[in-house]
Structure formats: C-alpha cells, structure tokens
Amino acid sequence: MRILVAPDKFAGTLSAVEAAEAVVAGWRRHAPGDELTCLPMSDGGPGFVHALGSSFDGELLSVSATGPYGARVPATVLMDGKTAYIESAQACGLHLTPPDQRDPERATTFGVGELIGVAVDSGAQRVVVGLGGSATNDGGAGMLAALGAEAADDLRSGASGLAGLGEDSHVDLTQARRRLADVTLVAASDVDNPLLGLRGAINVFGPQKGITDERKPAVDGLLERLARATDRSVADKPGAGAAGGLGFAILLLGGSREPGVELIAEALGLAEWCSAVDLVLTGEGAFDHSSRGGKVVYGVAQAAGAAARPCVVLAGRVDIGSRESRALGVEQAYSLSDRVGQQQAMADPAGSLADLAEHVAGQWRW
Numbered sequence: 001m002r003i004l005v006a007p008d009k010f011a012g013t014l015s016a017v018e019a020a021e022a023v024v025a026g027w028r029r030h031a032p033g034d035e036l037t038c039l040p041m042s043d044g045g046p047g048f049v050h051a052l053g054s055s056f057d058g059e060l061l062s063v064s065a066t067g068p069y070g071a072r073v074p075a076t077v078l079m080d081g082k083t084a085y086i087e088s089a090q091a092c093g094l095h096l097t098p099p100d101q102r103d104p105e106r107a108t109t110f111g112v113g114e115l116i117g118v119a120v121d122s123g124a125q126r127v128v129v130g131l132g133g134s135a136t137n138d139g140g141a142g143m144l145a146a147l148g149a150e151a152a153d154d155l156r157s158g159a160s161g162l163a164g165l166g167e168d169s170h171v172d173l174t175q176a177r178r179r180l181a182d183v184t185l186v187a188a189s190d191v192d193n194p195l196l197g198l199r200g201a202i203n204v205f206g207p208q209k210g211i212t213d214e215r216k217p218a219v220d221g222l223l224e225r226l227a228r229a230t231d232r233s234v235a236d237k238p239g240a241g242a243a244g245g246l247g248f249a250i251l252l253l254g255g256s257r258e259p260g261v262e263l264i265a266e267a268l269g270l271a272e273w274c275s276a277v278d279l280v281l282t283g284e285g286a287f288d289h290s291s292r293g294g295k296v297v298y299g300v301a302q303a304a305g306a307a308a309r310p311c312v313v314l315a316g317r318v319d320i321g322s323r324e325s326r327a328l329g330v331e332q333a334y335s336l337s338d339r340v341g342q343q344q345a346m347a348d349p350a351g352s353l354a355d356l357a358e359h360v361a362g363q364w365r366w
Contacts, residue, residue, distance in 0.1 A: 001365055003027065004273050006039040007283035008296035009047045010316050013349035016040035016051045016296075022350040023281055023314060026357030031365055037277065039268055041296045044188035044260030045132025046095065048087040049078050055268050056080065063118050065091040065111030066146075068135045069103065073111065077119050083126040084119035088112045088243055089133040092142075094209065097135060104210040105219060107136040109246050113146025120183055127180075129250060130260060131189035131243040135209055137202060137219055139195065139226045140249020147253070148175030151229065171229045177253055185255030188263045190294030193241035195234075195248045196224055201241035209244070223248075261299030270300065274307035279364060281357075287315035287333050289324070301329030312364060314356055316345060334360055 005027075007019040014022065020038040027036060040051040053060055058080035067073040068091075075090040089095070091111030094102070112129065119127045136142070151171045193199050202211060202220040211219055223245055227235040230252055234240060239257035240248040247257060265271065274280055282300040284291065291297045297313055304311035310331045318325075318335040325333045336345040336352050339359070345352045 001031070001279060002035045002037075002277040004037050004039060004277040004280045006041050006270065006273075006280065006300050007314070008041050008043065010283070010285040010349060010353070012285070013316070013346065014353065015047045016042055017047075017054045018350060019283060019353060022353040023283070023357040026354030027361045029354075029358045030361035034365070037273060039270065039273055041268075041282070041300060042130065042260065042264055043132065043190040043294060043296050044130035044263075046087065046089040046093060048130030048132075048188070048260070049076050049085055049090070052085055052264065052267065053078050061118065061122060063115070065114045066108065067096050067111060068092045068107035069097065070108070075111070075115055077115055077122070079119070079122060079124065082124060083128065084122065084124035085128050085130070086112070086115045086119060087130045088246055089130070091115055092136045092243075092246075093133045094135045095133065102135060102210045104135065104137055104206070105215070107138065107209075108142035109134070109136050109138055109140050109244070109249070110142035110146045112246065113143035116143070116185075117147065117179070120179065124183065126184040126186065128186045128188050128263065131187050131191065131246055132260070134243040134246060136246065137206060137209060137211060137223075137244040139201070139223045139245030140247070140252070141226060143246060143249050144171070144173065144176055144252070147179050149173050150175065167225065169225070169229045171226070173230065173252060180253055185250055185253055186263070187239060187242065187247050187250040187255055187257045188260040189239055189242040189247060189257060190260050191242035191247070192238040192257075192294075194236050194238070195227060195240040195245050196220060199241070201245045204241065205244065259294050261294060261296055265299055265303060270303045271306065274303045274309050277309060280304040280309050280311045281314060281360075282311060283314040283353075285316040286319060287313050287317065288319035292328055297330070298328055305329045312360060314353065314360060316349075317342075
C-alpha cells in the first residue's frame with residue numbers, strides 16, 4: 001500500500017515532523033513493505049517553518065531576533081527561491097516565556113519585523129508570515145516600528161508602548177511601506193477575527209496569553225487607538241485580530257491573509273500527493289469541533305476526499321463522534337488517550353503515537 005502521512009503538530013508534545021516520523025515508525029512495524037510518504041503540515045502557527053523545511057529544498061537562514069520581552073532569541077528564515085517563509089512564534093511565541101513570567105501587555109512583535117527585514121535584505125520578493133501561538137497583543141506595533149514606522153508621540157516596541165499614543169496621534173507608515181514596496185506580504189493564518197470588539201484579538205485570544213477580564217477593555221482601547229492612528233477600516237478586515245493584532249499590521253502594509261492550511265497545501269502539493277496514494281493519515285493533539293475552522297486535519301481530509309481517498313485521523317484526544325467525523329471528511333478517528341490513557345500519552349507521546357499507528361495499520365491495510 002501507499003500511505004501519505006500528513007499530520008499537524010500535537011501541541012505541547014510533538015512537532016508535525018516528529019508526529020509524522022512516529023506514525024511511520026509504528027506503521028512499519030506492522031507493514032514494513034508499505035510505501036509511506038511524510039508530509040508534515042501546519043496552519044501557520046508554531047512549527048510552520050519546520051514543517052515546510054522538511055518537505056522541500058530551500059535555504060535555511062539561521063538568525064536572531066528580539067524576543068517578546070527584549071532578549072535575543074534564535075530564529076530561522078526559510079528561503080525558497082524568491083519566497084521567504086517566517087514563523088512569527090519564533091520571535092514572539094508564548095513558548096518563549098514560562099507562564100509565571102508572562103507580561104502580555106508588554107510583549108512585542110518587534111522581532112517579527114526584524115525577520116521580515118532579513119527576508120527582504122536576502123532578496124525575497126514574497127514574504128509569507130505564519131501567524132499563531134503568539135504572546136503578544138500589540139496590534140503589530142512592534143513589527144511596524146522595526147520596519148521604520150514612526151509616530152508623533154511614541155510607538156515603542158510593544159503593547160505597553162501603545163499607551164504613549166495620544167488620542168489624536170498619527171502613525172506614519174511611509175518608511176515601512178517603502179521598505180516593502182517591491183514585496184508581496186502574506187499572513188498565513190487560520191484566524192479570521194477582526195482586531196477589535198467582542199470577536200477581536202483581546203476578547204477572544206487575550207485570556208490565553210494572560211489578559212484578565214478586568215484589563216480587556218483597557219487593552220482593547222489601546223488597539224482602538226492604534227487603529228485610529230493608522231487606518232481604522234483595516235481593523236475590521238478578516239484576520240486583523242490574528243496573533244494579537246499582528247495580522248492588522250500586515251494588512252496595514254498592503255499584505256493579504258490566506259488560510260494557512262490552504263497555502264501550505266498548495267506549496268507542498270498536497271492534492272497531488274493524495275491522488276498518488278491509497279490512504280491518507282493525518283492527526284493533531286485534539287480532534288474536536290474546532291478542527292473544522294481552518295485546521296490541518298480538516299484541510300487534509302478535504303484534499304483526500306477530493307482525490308476519493310479515505311482519510312484516517314490519529315489524535316491525542318477525540319472529542320467528537322463518528323457521525324461528526326464523517327461530516328468533516330474523516331472515515332475514522334483514533335484517540336491516544338482512549339487507547340493508552342492520557343498520562344501515558346503525555347509521558348511518551350512519540351512511542352504512544354507509534355503504537356497507535358501500528359494498531360491502525362492492522363485495521364486499515366487491504
């Protein structure tokens with residue numbers, strides 16, 4: 001049999017690359033003669049560059065950038081011809097700071113702007129920025145500042161700097177736009193929320209970064225001030241609220257938003273791979289109702305369905321029934337937690353996933 005293994009990351013335990021390798025190892029225990037192809041996937045969040053870099057040839061530029069609280073952090077820019085791929089989480093991700101040390105109103109996207117600058121200086125004519133997993137809520141102010149934006153008052157490099165903007169301030173984007181004049185800028189994200197309001201960056205995603213209910217109105221107000229100082233109409237566009245408003249800054253500079261899964265699927269030739277195999281395997285940490293909202297599993301299942309190939313999910317946890325799974329295009333979903341227990345799955349995620357893959361191979365070979 002020919003098998004395509006195209007999982008997302010298992011958040012907090014396995015990268016997409018590690019998950020794919022574990023599935024292949026387990027499957028081969030049962031069927032060593034099968035032809036397995038690894039195609040790690042991403043929706044634009046953490047692991048975006050790693051997943052792409054593992055699947056096609058490109059130049060990896062090892063650099064450093066300003067982290068969410070000012071310290072330098074390692075990062076990678078993937079150059080594929082004249083296209084550069086950047087993972088915003090490498091510069092401003094939640095994972096860069098322990099939970100008890102996070103300061104979400106001070107965290108900055110300045111390093112993301114630095115990475116875009118590296119890509120442009122390296123000759124990129126198209127820069128794709130994967131959004132997701134950010135610790136920031138600065139509306140992309142840090143990124144704008146790194147690229148040359150200036151304000152009449154004070155546009156420092158983080159959400160706290162937004163407090164320096166007066167009610168009637170104006171942010172001059174001339175230098176930042178000039179820097180990117182010959183560059184196509186793309187935000188890869190599964191998030192279509194606007195910047196402000198009940199569905200905005202702060203009210204929906206702020207709590208997971210540490211914004212308390214009491215502080216939500218104040219921080220949302222700071223983003224409102226930034227929007228008025230730049231272009232308020234952009235704040236309402238789908239995706240402006242991604243990554244604490246980083247999507248807003250990308251749109252301000254003339255960029256566009258594309259669903260991360262679709263962008264990566266096209267870059268990796270997912271449709272063609274699905275047509276060339278007998279069975280498609282995918283997976284993620286939690287397979288639930290949210291999986292439909294631009295997530296990897298749903299994107300892979302749709303591609304498999306278009307090629308008339310069955311799609312099977314291996315997940316850390318499965319929280320929907322078989323009827324709902326089939327509605328998403330998934331023939332069957334298997335849960336690590338149900339098979340080995342959550343404690344064992346967390347203690348040895350790769351080994352547990354390999355064991356599950358071995359079990360699935362015994363049921364899905366023909």
